[in-house]
Amino acid sequence: MYYLGVDLGGTNIAVGLVNEKGELLHKESIPTIRERNYEEILKDLANLCIKIIKDNNLEVKDIESIGVGSPGTCDSKEGVIVYSNNIAFENTPLRKEIQKYIDLPVFLENDANCAALGESVRGAAYGYKDSITITLGTGIGGGVLINGKILSGAFFGGGELGHHVIVSGGEQCTCGRKGCWEAYASATALIRDTKIAALRYPLSKISEEVNGDFNLISAKTVFDVAEKGDKVATEVIDKYLSYIAEGVANMLNIFQPEIIVIGGGVCAQGEKILLPIEAHVKKLSYGGELKTKMAIAKLGNDAGIIGAAMLGLN
Amino acid sequence: MYYLGVDLGGTNIAVGLVNEKGELLHKESIPTIRERNYEEILKDLANLCIKIIKDNNLEVKDIESIGVGSPGTCDSKEGVIVYSNNIAFENTPLRKEIQKYIDLPVFLENDANCAALGESVRGAAYGYKDSITITLGTGIGGGVLINGKILSGAFFGGGELGHHVIVSGGEQCTCGRKGCWEAYASATALIRDTKIAALRYPLSKISEEVNGDFNLISAKTVFDVAEKGDKVATEVIDKYLSYIAEGVANMLNIFQPEIIVIGGGVCAQGEKILLPIEAHVKKLSYGGELKTKMAIAKLGNDAGIIGAAMLGLN
Numbered sequence: 001m002y003y004l005g006v007d008l009g010g011t012n013i014a015v016g017l018v019n020e021k022g023e024l025l026h027k028e029s030i031p032t033i034r035e036r037n038y039e040e041i042l043k044d045l046a047n048l049c050i051k052i053i054k055d056n057n058l059e060v061k062d063i064e065s066i067g068v069g070s071p072g073t074c075d076s077k078e079g080v081i082v083y084s085n086n087i088a089f090e091n092t093p094l095r096k097e098i099q100k101y102i103d104l105p106v107f108l109e110n111d112a113n114c115a116a117l118g119e120s121v122r123g124a125a126y127g128y129k130d131s132i133t134i135t136l137g138t139g140i141g142g143g144v145l146i147n148g149k150i151l152s153g154a155f156f157g158g159g160e161l162g163h164h165v166i167v168s169g170g171e172q173c174t175c176g177r178k179g180c181w182e183a184y185a186s187a188t189a190l191i192r193d194t195k196i197a198a199l200r201y202p203l204s205k206i207s208e209e210v211n212g213d214f215n216l217i218s219a220k221t222v223f224d225v226a227e228k229g230d231k232v233a234t235e236v237i238d239k240y241l242s243y244i245a246e247g248v249a250n251m252l253n254i255f256q257p258e259i260i261v262i263g264g265g266v267c268a269q270g271e272k273i274l275l276p277i278e279a280h281v282k283k284l285s286y287g288g289e290l291k292t293k294m295a296i297a298k299l300g301n302d303a304g305i306i307g308a309a310m311l312g313l314n
Numbered sequence: 315m316y317y318l319g320v321d322l323g324g325t326n327i328a329v330g331l332v333n334e335k336g337e338l339l340h341k342e343s344i345p346t347i348r349e350r351n352y353e354e355i356l357k358d359l360a361n362l363c364i365k366i367i368k369d370n371n372l373e374v375k376d377i378e379s380i381g382v383g384s385p386g387t388c389d390s391k392e393g394v395i396v397y398s399n400n401i402a403f404e405n406t407p408l409r410k411e412i413q414k415y416i417d418l419p420v421f422l423e424n425d426a427n428c429a430a431l432g433e434s435v436r437g438a439a440y441g442y443k444d445s446i447t448i449t450l451g452t453g454i455g456g457g458v459l460i461n462g463k464i465l466s467g468a469f470f471g472g473g474e475l476g477h478h479v480i481v482s483g484g485e486q487c488t489c490g491r492k493g494c495w496e497a498y499a500s501a502t503a504l505i506r507d508t509k510i511a512a513l514r515y516p517l518s519k520i521s522e523e524v525n526g527d528f529n530l531i532s533a534k535t536v537f538d539v540a541e542k543g544d545k546v547a548t549e550v551i552d553k554y555l556s557y558i559a560e561g562v563a564n565m566l567n568i569f570q571p572e573i574i575v576i577g578g579g580v581c582a583q584g585e586k587i588l589l590p591i592e593a594h595v596k597k598l599s600y601g602g603e604l605k606t607k608m609a610i611a612k613l614g615n616d617a618g619i620i621g622a623a624m625l626g627l628n
Contacts (some may be wrong), residue, residue, distance in 0.1 A: 152604070153569060157567075157605070166476070170482075176600065249491070253472075254474065258468040286477070
């Protein structure tokens, strides 16, 4: 039996064909063109599903279900996207709309939760029942699995790990609060802090690295500059990793999962960030003992597709 | 059928007879005398259980199980208190020890988790499957119920809600970290901040209230002084309630339970603290919308006994 998994993003809609082991057999994507109304977007989504079924010489009856991971608050029971500021969805009846075109069960879940499920099915959290996957990107996405089940909250707004305050009254967060973990440990925060450091320490090599064009500063920049021996860049990274660790240590005291997986673009740095984060977290742990394993995500963007597909099994 | 619930505290051991509805029919307590070795303490505990069975004209076969709530990390699977700094227990085989004296199933769980279960069975969280009960006392105890089940973490160290940092690098916490919620929102923190305010503002009426004897300052003092119109006291309370709200808002974004119950001595203030906390939390909530209900705990110290007894049903 096969499953279709959809990563419904602000830029692209990616659909994958997945088998019951969570193996991604085929994937394709189309632009979301998010300015359109939801009917048009979801019609394209459904048609891409139909195309993939055909291209793989399958029929609708060979497919168990379609799972969709979407940004925002998703009512997984009703199959309705309650709210997403990434795509202008509000009370969007996703399940009903997709089923206009294709007669299959449709599951819906928040995209960060899907990524967590994907990592647990075939990625870094494989084999663990209690896991947390955090994705350090534009924001911080978080997905919590307890005994293999997604924690989505009583009203589908739980698992928003990036929006817990670690610095009361601190940096402004997009959610309206001040000092959220996301405002310190997302890639966006790292870029902001890299720029601030470049302004404060003009002799650092950060500015030189981008020929003085701050628009070119990415999350990678500060790592490249540190590699060249720049002390300011090293300090920015140290501070950044300590903020990641502060939030991770909070998650350990709150959930104590078997494993915490760190994903997102920043993770291209691999052990270079994992080891210092782990060392920090260990220092912050009660008695200096760290029972929870820590790992870098394995599946990249495929995690969301695989996880969405596996909603049919979850 | 009946259940015995035990609240094994640093000062007293309280045992209650509870029916299957969670009604507390009879309770009795004895001093813990925690300097003793665990064998003596648990022998007393078992004997009190036997006494209560007899005093109620029951027999051991009328009792379904004994549930024990203990401070510290409790391996509920093995029935072993892994570590508690409140009573000097370390790898204490509680279940085995109690069963030397009384042939019944023995369940063990962290005391804050028992209090949460108690509030959900007969208290403020009655009727809700997803609830969090926080107890503001010497520290902050937290218990999380998801779909009616206690969240205890993969290695029985989860649910330590008081030890999530809300002010990175802030006040020293007993756990070793700096800036934990407990270091800002426990009764201990309130007493510290009341004393600091009295020192900084000698014209405030705080010092007068205790005739200059700082040892007499309790969590209640600042509320009594504020009642008399003292501005400094009012500011201490406002700040304190905002810290409670900061942590509560974090819990909402992380778990989004149906209800959050606030317990502990400070809650004697009732709506006087609940309403401002609720208003604060609402302001901190995404879109200013608060779906989760908030309430003051109903069962006081009985919550732990009732919850422990109900471990046999959970």
